[in-house]
Amino acid sequence: MLKRVFAAVFIVTLAYGFAGADDIALAHKKDNAAANAEEIISMRSNLAGEFIRPGAEVTEETFKKVCGAVGKRVKEVEKAEGVVIRHAAVKFRNPVNAATPAEAALIERFEKDGTLKAMDDLDTVDGKKYFRVTRPIRVESACLACHGEKDSRPAFIKDKYPEDRAYGFRKGDLRGIVSVLIPLE
């Protein structure tokens, strides 16, 4: 009898022990994901600040140094961390980044509350469950060289993105979101 009680206590303790380790691992991944999302946002901001200069011509080469470089970094982080990273916008430029209904709902929350700096939630994408860490992306003056008035967009953008909706922004507007999706299980 006593043996059984001990065995039961042992099993329960073990189970809690594992659950605790899982919780700690997920908490660690969430912290990493938040750091990755913030790094991506500040990287774009810094590059735009560096390469967009008053009077300088803005070409596809400039893009490669700003949002193009960010795209490359995203792929690196995905590989290194085993996460999926999504840029999403209702007013998107690349149709790949068109917000899903769940992403559009997040965007609306950030749109309504300018003081909201972060959102965490769960989502299922292609049948897989994810914990999602999201940060808002705001428009700065340097972004307007390519996301400002429709007619003043650089020629390569007009040519390459016939479905472009990512223009007409003003400084401080919500440009979209970046989400880091941590696979669960």
Ligand code: HEC
């Ligand atoms: C030199 C031009 C240029 C500048 C400057 C620029 N972008 Fe972009 N941006 C683009 C292009 C082109 C794309 C489409 C990239 C692609 O095909 O994946 C894009 C895509 C994006 C996306 C992905 C979502 C979508 O609509 O496809 C976000 C978010 C974004 N830009 C935000 C910004 C922010 C914020 C800034 C300023 C800090 C900025 N961009 C500055 C040209 C630019």
